[in-house]
Amino acid sequence: VGHAKLRTFILETAKGEKRWQQHHKGTYFDVPGPDIVGPYYLVTKGTWIGVLATWMRMAPYINGVKGACYVGVLSVKEGVERMIRAIELGESFVI
Incomplete structure (x- = not known):
């Protein structure tokens, strides 16, 4: 599930x-459980x-949340890697 590290x-x-x-x-x-199939979405700003x-x-x-930021991703791995990058840049947080 998610990123191994x-x-x-x-x-x-x-x-x-x-x-x-x-x-x-x-x-x-959050990350999807091991048996959850996509499509997958990365939410870097939202109520969660x-x-x-x-x-x-x-x-x-994200619906109705001013400033929400999300994007479709091809895999959980891609989503988690992009989340890590967003956290490190200070670009991911709960609104």
């Missing part, structure tokens, strides 16, 4: 759903950030 956390929501997160330089972000699978999972974090 980053620690992965598995959280369980109140609804019993599992949620995978990774951490880089003080920033936590991460690499998310499907428009339906991503939309609540």
Whole structure:
């Protein structure tokens, strides 16, 4: 799941759903679980950030959010690498 060099956390929501997160330089972000297929989207600015699978999972974090920033990515690996770069440049944060 996500980037091999980053620690992965598995959280369980109140609804019993599992949620995978990774951490880089003080920033936590979501990544799809191992059996989740795309399409994948990278959200670097929104009400939550991460690499998310499907428009339906991503939309609540960006729709109607002024300054939201997102892009489609071809793979989870690409999304996580771009997220790391955005965090290091100070360009990824929760709005």
